[in-house]
Amino acid sequence: NETITIKGKQFFILKIIGRGGSSKVYQVLDHKKQLFAVKYVDLEEADAQTVESYKNEIQHLNHLQLYSDQIIKLYDYEITNSYIYMLMECGNLDLNTWLRNRKTVNPLDRKFYWRNMLEAVHTIHNHGIIHSDLKPANFVIVNGSLKLIDFGIANRLQPDVTSIMRDSQVGTLNYMPPEAIKDTSSQPGKSRSKICKKGDVWSLGCILYCMTYGKTPFKSITNQIAKLQAIIDTSYPIEFPDISEKDLLDVLKSCLVRNPRERISLKELLDHPYLHHSP
Numbered sequence: 001n002e003t004i005t006i007k008g009k010q011f012f013i014l015k016i017i018g019r020g021g022s023s024k025v026y027q028v029l030d031h032k033k034q035l036f037a038v039k040y041v042d043l044e045e046a047d048a049q050t051v052e053s054y055k056n057e058i059q060h061l062n063h064l065q066l067y068s069d070q071i072i073k074l075y076d077y078e079i080t081n082s083y084i085y086m087l088m089e090c091g092n093l094d095l096n097t098w099l100r101n102r103k104t105v106n107p108l109d110r111k112f113y114w115r116n117m118l119e120a121v122h123t124i125h126n127h128g129i130i131h132s133d134l135k136p137a138n139f140v141i142v143n144g145s146l147k148l149i150d151f152g153i154a155n156r157l158q159p160d161v162t163s164i165m166r167d168s169q170v171g172t173l174n175y176m177p178p179e180a181i182k183d184t185s186s187q188p189g190k191s192r193s194k195i196c197k198k199g200d201v202w203s204l205g206c207i208l209y210c211m212t213y214g215k216t217p218f219k220s221i222t223n224q225i226a227k228l229q230a231i232i233d234t235s236y237p238i239e240f241p242d243i244s245e246k247d248l249l250d251v252l253k254s255c256l257v258r259n260p261r262e263r264i265s266l267k268e269l270l271d272h273p274y275l276h277h278s279p
């Protein structure tokens with residue numbers, strides 16, 4: 001069986017969890033049979049800017065360990081000119097897979113997971129990080145609670161079409177905020193518009209919408225251009241079928257406001273009755 005050595009410690013590969021363009025995530029065991037996730041990044045093809053973005057993500061992940069349990073644990077890492085190894089906490093399941101496997105989400109799980117997501121994103125915002133590409137695949141369930149596994153800082157290494165991380169929802173538009181689509185200031189391609197924290201609130205709202213209604217607000221529009229148009233079209237109404245949890249309905253309507261200035265803030269979401277009142 002294959003092994004990986006990080007800072008002199010040997011790990012036994014159990015299986016591959018996911019793979020991207022030049023990155024792979026393995027489930028491994030150490031000599032004490034403790035389970036870990038190891039993220040491997042091949043830097044041979046990476047340009048200096050990409051290497052820099054990975055180092056930046058690792059520095060932030062390493063620093064934010066101290067601030068919240070809802071950030072995935074990073075135990076150690078090894079960076080050379082040709083590869084990166086990150087030794088991380090291993091979860092049971094990513095939220096995207098978990099959502100895909102179930103029709104409905106029970107209200108208690110939904111509220112608990114919402115609290116976890118808010119805490120994780122509040123933590124990165126407090127340290128000046130705006131994810132700007134939040135989706136269920138960025139969260140993993142570890143012993144029943146959700147943890148954020150990446151900050152959207154590291155460039156998406158050019159995914160070779162064959163092994164694109166199919167479960168990681170790379171490139172989905174279903175969680176994209178209107179202002180990111182309309183934002184003409186950022187030059188096309190490379191730099192996603194990280195214009196403001198409210199964009200992450202819209203994406204989180206789309207995740208909660210999916211946990212409430214079983215699909216994201218614009219899921220039914222399959223044509224990508226039509227989908228982008230609907231997201232920015234204020235005359236295209238987002239449907240909010242009536243539900244018994246009125247606080248939840250208010251959270252959804254407050255997150256999915258197209259004007260970022262009128263959209264609820266993360267701070268207000270943390271104080272919202274949905275998190276504090278029983279059912």
Ligand SMILES: CN1CCC(Oc2ccc(-c3[nH]nc4cccc(OCC5CCCCC5)c34)cc2)CC1
Pocket residue numbers: 017018019025037039072088089090091092093094097137138140149165167168
């Ligand atoms: C489809 N199948 C996949 C494996 C398994 O789900 C996961 C298990 C562990 C994890 C994980 N833990 N720590 C992790 C630390 C970093 C990255 C991680 O994943 C990355 C990427 C893997 C593909 C799905 C999106 C996240 C990490 C994540 C998914 C069961 C479902």
